[in-house]
Amino acid sequence: MRTKPTLSLIAAAAFTFTLTACEGDKSGSDKPQAAQPTAAAPTTKAPEADPDPAALPDMTSKGLQSAQDQAQAAGFYNLHSHDALGRGRAQALDRNWKVCGQTPAAGEHPSDVKIDFATVKLEETCPAADHGADEPQASNIMPNFAGKSVKVARRSLDASTSLTVTDASPEGRMVLMESNWKVCTQEPTAGTKLDGQPVTLTAVKFEESC
Numbered sequence: 001m002r003t004k005p006t007l008s009l010i011a012a013a014a015f016t017f018t019l020t021a022c023e024g025d026k027s028g029s030d031k032p033q034a035a036q037p038t039a040a041a042p043t044t045k046a047p048e049a050d051p052d053p054a055a056l057p058d059m060t061s062k063g064l065q066s067a068q069d070q071a072q073a074a075g076f077y078n079l080h081s082h083d084a085l086g087r088g089r090a091q092a093l094d095r096n097w098k099v100c101g102q103t104p105a106a107g108e109h110p111s112d113v114k115i116d117f118a119t120v121k122l123e124e125t126c127p128a129a130d131h132g133a134d135e136p137q138a139s140n141i142m143p144n145f146a147g148k149s150v151k152v153a154r155r156s157l158d159a160s161t162s163l164t165v166t167d168a169s170p171e172g173r174m175v176l177m178e179s180n181w182k183v184c185t186q187e188p189t190a191g192t193k194l195d196g197q198p199v200t201l202t203a204v205k206f207e208e209s210c
Contacts, residue, residue: 086131100126184210
């Protein structure tokens with residue numbers, strides 16, 4: 001019987017297995033460990049300080065450009081303006097407009113408060129009341145547009161509304177600069193529920209009578 005070669009093979013296999021296991025343990029011990037994430041320290045947001053109060057001057061009767069410059073010099077930068085005659089005109093060139101009133105009134109206010117100047121053109125007279133402060137707001141109820149500018153009427157309606165504007169005089173003029181025209185009649189009447197029906201207005205120029 002040949003037993004020695006068999007024993008030699010078994011011994012060689014066992015030695016090889018032991019050597020492989022030892023090398024495996026060694027390679028595992030040398031492998032760098034992944035860094036564990038650390039929790040971020042909680043942060044506390046500092047409360048925002050209230051803006052410092054400042055003295056707002058009375059800008060009534062001043063040119064709009066001068067009023068804006070003086071307001072900024074006093075520390076106010078949230079500045080706005082509107083047409084006091086309610087015609088919806090934009091103050092494209094500030095030097096051509098003058099201040100009829102302001103909101104808020106002169107006095108101590110937070111420096112970030114909104115300043116709104118009611119204005120008219122230099123050659124115009126300030127109205128007794130600010131007609132630009134009560135412009136109709138878009139809704140599903142037909143507003144009363146009598147005396148309002150066609151421009152204000154148009155932007156008070158839903159953008160999808162079909163609107164027709166015609167000259168109320170017998171001249172049949174085209175209504176081109178809508179801020180120069182005031183509404184005389186309207187259809188449907190004020191208070192009617194709007195549900196997509198067309199709107200018709202007649203108008204004349206502001207210096208004319210309906």
